Amino acid sequence: MTASQKLKVGFIGAGFIATYHSKSIRRAERNLNFEIERAGVFDIDQARAIAFAEASGHQMMTSPEEVIDSSDVIYICTWTSEHLDLVRKITQAGKALFCEKPLATNLADAAEIVRLCRQSNITNQVGLVLRHSPAYVLARDLVHSPESGRVMSVVFRDDQFIPIQGHYGSNWRSDVAKAGAGTLLEHSIHDIDMLHFVIGPITDVSARQSFFHGISGIEDVLTTHFSFAPLQSSGESAVGSLTSIWHDNLARPSLRRVEIFCEKRFITIDGDDWFGPVSWTNSDGSTGCLAGDELVSATRDLIQSDPNPDAAFLNSAYTNSPAYPDVAIALSAHQTVNAIYRSAHSGSTNVQVGEFK
Numbered sequence: 001m002t003a004s005q006k007l008k009v010g011f012i013g014a015g016f017i018a019t020y021h022s023k024s025i026r027r028a029e030r031n032l033n034f035e036i037e038r039a040g041v042f043d044i045d046q047a048r049a050i051a052f053a054e055a056s057g058h059q060m061m062t063s064p065e066e067v068i069d070s071s072d073v074i075y076i077c078t079w080t081s082e083h084l085d086l087v088r089k090i091t092q093a094g095k096a097l098f099c100e101k102p103l104a105t106n107l108a109d110a111a112e113i114v115r116l117c118r119q120s121n122i123t124n125q126v127g128l129v130l131r132h133s134p135a136y137v138l139a140r141d142l143v144h145s146p147e148s149g150r151v152m153s154v155v156f157r158d159d160q161f162i163p164i165q166g167h168y169g170s171n172w173r174s175d176v177a178k179a180g181a182g183t184l185l186e187h188s189i190h191d192i193d194m195l196h197f198v199i200g201p202i203t204d205v206s207a208r209q210s211f212f213h214g215i216s217g218i219e220d221v222l223t224t225h226f227s228f229a230p231l232q233s234s235g236e237s238a239v240g241s242l243t244s245i246w247h248d249n250l251a252r253p254s255l256r257r258v259e260i261f262c263e264k265r266f267i268t269i270d271g272d273d274w275f276g277p278v279s280w281t282n283s284d285g286s287t288g289c290l291a292g293d294e295l296v297s298a299t300r301d302l303i304q305s306d307p308n309p310d311a312a313f314l315n316s317a318y319t320n321s322p323a324y325p326d327v328a329i330a331l332s333a334h335q336t337v338n339a340i341y342r343s344a345h346s347g348s349t350n351v352q353v354g355e356f357k
């Protein structure tokens, strides 16, 4: 892009998350130093495309190819099973790409997405949005500060009502061909990414799963224990657990609680994924707690790009520079997720994650 041009933004898939990004772009627009042009939108469900086009100002189109032709950057917001084919089309056209998480329904397709993006050298970003969350950015800073000592353990709980109901109302999440799997791949891939981000690479895992809703291939409870890569300072490894649940309690839309134990500091992330509160207790008895606007301003310098993930992506696309987090970061989460499923399928044996890139 040159400075005189507008950035033309297109959408493939016009459901829940596309609407979220569209509104987020609207908020980001005021602070961008270039203009956004709302280009094409395509959805196989025409009524959804019409509603999205009317609300956002995008032009309805009749194929993904038309959207790609009309746009400089394209958001892929379809069912997970469709991502790879659309990435192929977008990389062939050499356009910038925002792909929703998970990248694909399986590890091989996720790796192929990374290969295609590398080969075409396009700006690419993934919807692992918690990498921009002030709460997780602060937790990471607290964990790695020298006063904390070594990180020893983490307890991560994530629960929400199964998103085939309520405001999601998405039938595709109960179809393993479209979603790939259940609560771990579809939802808690965010949590695996946050464990990598806040603490470090996971080296081996052991897991169990249950299927309370009786939907083939869609686990609704998954618990896993894991070890992180040995610390350089001592060779000792932090260990932890994740419990991910899709229940039917409509009063609990999406809630996480994270407890991190370092040698000399205890940290919790509770409440809102973005605005905290993040609380901590030090071994000298001092405590801290940040939430809301205070948390946002305390972490502003720790977030290298724009705190709004969509603004960060559009800025990168406009300047033809790398975006964050990219598909390679997402592939690392897929590798860990894949190891967890292999363990769950094999009676919770210990499984090595393999090379962490």
Ligand SMILES: NC(=O)c1ccc[n+]([C@@H]2O[C@H](COP(=O)([O-])OP(=O)(O)OC[C@H]3O[C@@H](n4cnc5c(N)ncnc54)[C@H](O)[C@@H]3O)[C@@H](O)[C@H]2O)c1
Pocket (backbone or CB within 6 Å): 012, 013, 014, 015, 016, 017, 018, 042, 043, 044, 045, 048, 077, 078, 079, 080, 082, 100, 101, 102, 127, 128, 129, 168, 170, 172, 186
């Ligand atoms: N980053 C996040 O926090 C987050 C949150 C929710 C969903 N997601 C991901 O976003 C993707 C979409 O989820 P959603 O909640 O928006 O689902 P949704 O059901 O609300 O919307 C998906 C839309 O894609 C359309 N679609 C399916 N295949 C298509 C194709 N080949 N071409 C064009 N349109 C097609 C459907 O008709 C539907 O309107 C999924 O991969 C999901 O995992 C990410």
